[in-house]
Amino acid sequence: MTTSSVAERHDLEHVPLTSPASTSGLLEVFRKRYLLRLMVRREIQARYARSFFGLAWSYINPTVRFFTFYFVFGIVLGRGGNLENFAIHLFAGMVMVHYFTETVTSGTRSLLSNKGVVQKMAMPRELFPFASMLVSLYHTLPQVLILSTACLVAGWHPDLVGFAAAGLGFLIMMLFGTSLGLMFSVFNVIMRDFGRITQTFINMIPFMVPMMYPYSLIESKFGGGWVHTIVMANPVAEAVLLMQRCFWWTTTEESYAESFPDDLWQRGAIMAAVGIVLLFVAQRVFSRLEGRVPELIT
Amino acid sequence: MSVTSIVVDDVSKQFSLQYHRTLKKMIMAKMRRQQISDTFMALENVSFEVPQGQSIGLMGLNGSGKSTLLKLISGVMKPDSGQVLTRGRVSGLIATGAGFHQQLTGRENIYMNAAILGMSEAETNEKFDDIAAFADVGRFLDTPVGNYSSGMFARLGFSVAVHVDCDIFVADEVLAVGDRPFKRKCIARMQEIRESGITMFYVSHSAGSVRRMCDRVIVLEKGRVGYDGPVDQGIRYLHYDGSDEGEPDAEEALDEELASDI
Numbered sequence: 142m143t144t145s146s147v148a149e150r151h152d153l154e155h156v157p158l159t160s161p162a163s164t165s166g167l168l169e170v171f172r173k174r175y176l177l178r179l180m181v182r183r184e185i186q187a188r189y190a191r192s193f194f195g196l197a198w199s200y201i202n203p204t205v206r207f208f209t210f211y212f213v214f215g216i217v218l219g220r221g222g223n224l225e226n227f228a229i230h231l232f233a234g235m236v237m238v239h240y241f242t243e244t245v246t247s248g249t250r251s252l253l254s255n256k257g258v259v260q261k262m263a264m265p266r267e268l269f270p271f272a273s274m275l276v277s278l279y280h281t282l283p284q285v286l287i288l289s290t291a292c293l294v295a296g297w298h299p300d301l302v303g304f305a306a307a308g309l310g311f312l313i314m315m316l317f318g319t320s321l322g323l324m325f326s327v328f329n330v331i332m333r334d335f336g337r338i339t340q341t342f343i344n345m346i347p348f349m350v351p352m353m354y355p356y357s358l359i360e361s362k363f364g365g366g367w368v369h370t371i372v373m374a375n376p377v378a379e380a381v382l383l384m385q386r387c388f389w390w391t392t393t394e395e396s397y398a399e400s401f402p403d404d405l406w407q408r409g410a411i412m413a414a415v416g417i418v419l420l421f422v423a424q425r426v427f428s429r430l431e432g433r434v435p436e437l438i439t
Numbered sequence: 440m441s442v443t444s445i446v447v448d449d450v451s452k453q454f455s456l457q458y459h460r461t462l463k464k465m466i467m468a469k470m471r472r473q474q475i476s477d478t479f480m481a482l483e484n485v486s487f488e489v490p491q492g493q494s495i496g497l498m499g500l501n502g503s504g505k506s507t508l509l510k511l512i513s514g515v516m517k518p519d520s521g522q523v524l525t526r527g528r529v530s531g532l533i534a535t536g537a538g539f540h541q542q543l544t545g546r547e548n549i550y551m552n553a554a555i556l557g558m559s560e561a562e563t564n565e566k567f568d569d570i571a572a573f574a575d576v577g578r579f580l581d582t583p584v585g586n587y588s589s590g591m592f593a594r595l596g597f598s599v600a601v602h603v604d605c606d607i608f609v610a611d612e613v614l615a616v617g618d619r620p621f622k623r624k625c626i627a628r629m630q631e632i633r634e635s636g637i638t639m640f641y642v643s644h645s646a647g648s649v650r651r652m653c654d655r656v657i658v659l660e661k662g663r664v665g666y667d668g669p670v671d672q673g674i675r676y677l678h679y680d681g682s683d684e685g686e687p688d689a690e691e692a693l694d695e696e697l698a699s700d701i
Contacts, residue, residue: 158526159524160524161529175560179554183543187540258555261515262515263513
């Protein structure tokens, strides 16, 4: 036999008796970076395993959607006529929306699709939705590159404030995406309908954010009213505007006052704060419910 | 006297049997005044302590709560009431090959599984050759495990689990799969684990292997501890030695053969 022998045990008096199931929640994710890295790598490999186009599917879908939206809103409805560089306006928004929806959908599925591990092995289960978020982020990077290239072609004057805006936008999406992914992953185990419910809401998102139409339109129609309040309470809408501040606005001569709300940054900061609070709430919900996951996941 | 390794204190675990999962069925059931949900106790007021280095044979009929107890000790599940405490790292297998990803190769799965069981990258690198040699899947190591035979699959899972540097080793159904040579190898390895002073928690229906591997037997009966004590009496308690059977001789012979085999 070629196996190494088992090391001799010593008394473990210095090691405390603890509950084998105890974890420190999301913090565990940072403690288990190696496992997280393996999981992310695996999911990147496995997402398009045995498909001929492989990773290309990450780009085929958004591309097709982009041209559909561009055709309908840019050409048929003529929104592009009033708006400089409409394609970039649209695409900048789509990158954010795509990142968010991917995070939430794959996060929602994450526990169910790892049934085998969840049922049989002890590990901090927060890792699954968290890994989904990172995988989606990984798929977003090339899109940001394409967007940047498009901006350069259109005559881009990037500024640091803009990059800060995009960074804040991504932060907001990460916070909200992770929170929702965490909660929905458990809900989805308890009630399978949940995946479909999420999908229904996610289908609304592209239309509820100012990317196929300019923000000025919402402002002029609903400015100050409750519709405006509701539309702008959507974290994705805020993130999309921040993204446009970085990429689209800097390629145009459009006026800042018309293209964005006056309190763009204040709203962004508040959104990020809300996101942090939501993450704590989501963690509490997750750890309260996840104990029942192994028995419900059959 | 060595320290306590596992404490199971008045532990209960209840599962619910959901009869009617869809809204339509639930409404129908309400209208017919049928019960909507029902529960059963998988474990009820189970208590015992295990000192470090002891080897426990967990026995009992199917559905007596053995796997649930293992899941509680390994930390997959949490008890509804009471508490489970363990000292040190728990490893082992609850059904072999658990948590393998069909599309990943054997090699990738070894790394993945080892990481879930708590091994670091350096530790896995160091032990990788041993693990691969023990699993003995040959050139299949770099093909997706979805293509493996069930025996190979089980071998790989067992191989990772027995190479984790742990303080408590939990094993369920380990010998159900695998051919004779591999079973022998497993038993030898588990003896080694036992002799090294690791606490072992071993589920088996085979009186022979329990007699060989364990210092103490716990018998579960419908979620309660029916017997807790020396091995031989435990096996007699379960009538697994064939004394209650119509053909005791045949039964005993079969058991003996198994025992000498594994």
